[in-house]
Amino acid sequence: MRFRLNGEEVDVDAHPMRRLLDVLREECRLTGTKEGCGEGECGACTVIVDGDAVVSCLVPFVQVEGRAVQTIEGADAQTLQRSFMDHVGAQCGICTPGMIMASLALGSDPTRQQMQEALAGNLCRCTGYEAIFRAIRAARQTIRKSQAATTP
Amino acid sequence: MKNAITPLEVRRPASVRDALAMLRDEGPLVPLAGATDLYVALNFGTLQATRFLDLWSLDPLRRIGMRGDVLSVGSLATYTSLTRSRLVRQRMPMLIEAARQIGGVQIQNRGTIGGNIANGSPAGDTLPVLAACDAIVVARSASDERRIGFTEFYTGYRTSVLRRDELIVAVEFPPLEGRQWFRKVGTRAAQAISKVVMAGIRSDRSSVAVGSVGPVVVRARRTEDALLAGQGIDSATETLGDEITPIDDVRSTADYRRVVAQNLLRQFWSDTA
Numbered sequence: 001m002r003f004r005l006n007g008e009e010v011d012v013d014a015h016p017m018r019r020l021l022d023v024l025r026e027e028c029r030l031t032g033t034k035e036g037c038g039e040g041e042c043g044a045c046t047v048i049v050d051g052d053a054v055v056s057c058l059v060p061f062v063q064v065e066g067r068a069v070q071t072i073e074g075a076d077a078q079t080l081q082r083s084f085m086d087h088v089g090a091q092c093g094i095c096t097p098g099m100i101m102a103s104l105a106l107g108s109d110p111t112r113q114q115m116q117e118a119l120a121g122n123l124c125r126c127t128g129y130e131a132i133f134r135a136i137r138a139a140r141q142t143i144r145k146s147q148a149a150t151t152p
Numbered sequence: 153m154k155n156a157i158t159p160l161e162v163r164r165p166a167s168v169r170d171a172l173a174m175l176r177d178e179g180p181l182v183p184l185a186g187a188t189d190l191y192v193a194l195n196f197g198t199l200q201a202t203r204f205l206d207l208w209s210l211d212p213l214r215r216i217g218m219r220g221d222v223l224s225v226g227s228l229a230t231y232t233s234l235t236r237s238r239l240v241r242q243r244m245p246m247l248i249e250a251a252r253q254i255g256g257v258q259i260q261n262r263g264t265i266g267g268n269i270a271n272g273s274p275a276g277d278t279l280p281v282l283a284a285c286d287a288i289v290v291a292r293s294a295s296d297e298r299r300i301g302f303t304e305f306y307t308g309y310r311t312s313v314l315r316r317d318e319l320i321v322a323v324e325f326p327p328l329e330g331r332q333w334f335r336k337v338g339t340r341a342a343q344a345i346s347k348v349v350m351a352g353i354r355s356d357r358s359s360v361a362v363g364s365v366g367p368v369v370v371r372a373r374r375t376e377d378a379l380l381a382g383q384g385i386d387s388a389t390e391t392l393g394d395e396i397t398p399i400d401d402v403r404s405t406a407d408y409r410r411v412v413a414q415n416l417l418r419q420f421w422s423d424t425a
Binding site for chain 1: 184
């Protein structure tokens with residue numbers, strides 16, 4: 001079945017009712033997407049399909065045919081990832097790829113409430129979220145500064 | 153948890169007409185929309201069905217628009233698309249409230265209003281809204297289409313009048329008078345299944361519906377009558393306590409649910425005074 005994966009056209013042979021999560025991790029060998037609960041509660045397996053954050057444990061493979069899937073491996077999120085490390089937004093790390101993917105939906109200057117809503121479907125049992133919010137805010141500042149610096 | 157998928161079969165209709173023909177000729181098939189309920193059951197091995205009908209690419213079922221003075225919402229409209237719709241925001245603010253409190257963003261991007269109805273959980277968050285406003289479920293088969301009043305849709309716990317050859321294609325909302333109110337009580341704001349969920353419309357003939365307090369969503373008509381009769385909120389609250397049949401389960405207890413439902417009624421009444 002054909003779909004776009006991280007910007008590239010791919011053709012993957014897998015059962016149509018297989019979970020997108022399993023197809024990504026096993027057939028596509030992209031293990032950055034993690035499995036947490038397997039029931040759509042924790043957000044660890046969050047990927048972006050056609051621009052929308054979804055939990056890949058609840059997406060049947062058949063439903064991504066012809067669509068664009070973006071995983072943590074293909075995310076343009078280096079500043080965000082660096083910021084998660086600098087601000088200790090990641091401890092055990094299992095939720096981090098999902099947190100990053102869900103954060104991508106946020107605008108350039110998110111309010112606390114916007115961050116809480118965007119990450120409401122992502123559970124973290126280590127950091128208590130404050131470090132994650134700090135990391136996101138700091139990353140956005142870094143991005144804004146670098147944009148300001150490069151704009152003549 | 154990985155599911156055993158080898159025996160599973162999925163049919164992929166190219167159009168709504170195609171889907172209805174498959175339901176008629178190749179059934180029984182379980183319609184598959186955003187899969188946010190169905191895949192939970194499938195992953196945990198509690199789903200008996202093995203044959204599915206994938207609706208996800210049927211874009212005509214995503215339409216949100218007016219049919220005369222009636223707001224028609226396609227069954228495949230996701231919670232996110234509801235919250236983004238200007239028409240829904242203007243006419244059905246309580247549906248927006250319900251949609252925004254379901255799961256997290258990832259679930260709202262996939263879960264559909266038709267799926268919430270078809271899944272038929274007594275805790276379905278949009279269901280009290282549909283019950284309170286006398287929404288109409290549009291069910292279509294290869295041979296006909298019928299409009300079913302939402303309060304007549306369910307026949308018992310997770311059972312309904314929908315036939316196996318029928319598909320929910322839309323939900324219709326008649327024009328509403330009065331102030332809409334919605335409140336969900338769960339363990340946290342997001343990702344929680346309701347302990348009690350209530351929708352109300354305050355008008356000359358106020359309506360109240362409650363979820364998670366019985367095998368199906370409850371349209372509290374006796375409570376409404378008590379409110380209409382002007383017997384005071386204390387009396388209406390007592391009536392509501394008799395009208396619902398909550399149970400003890402993993403999420404809450406019957407006693408707690410009854411008290412919370414009654415408190416919500418009081419809150420609805422004072423918030424909309």
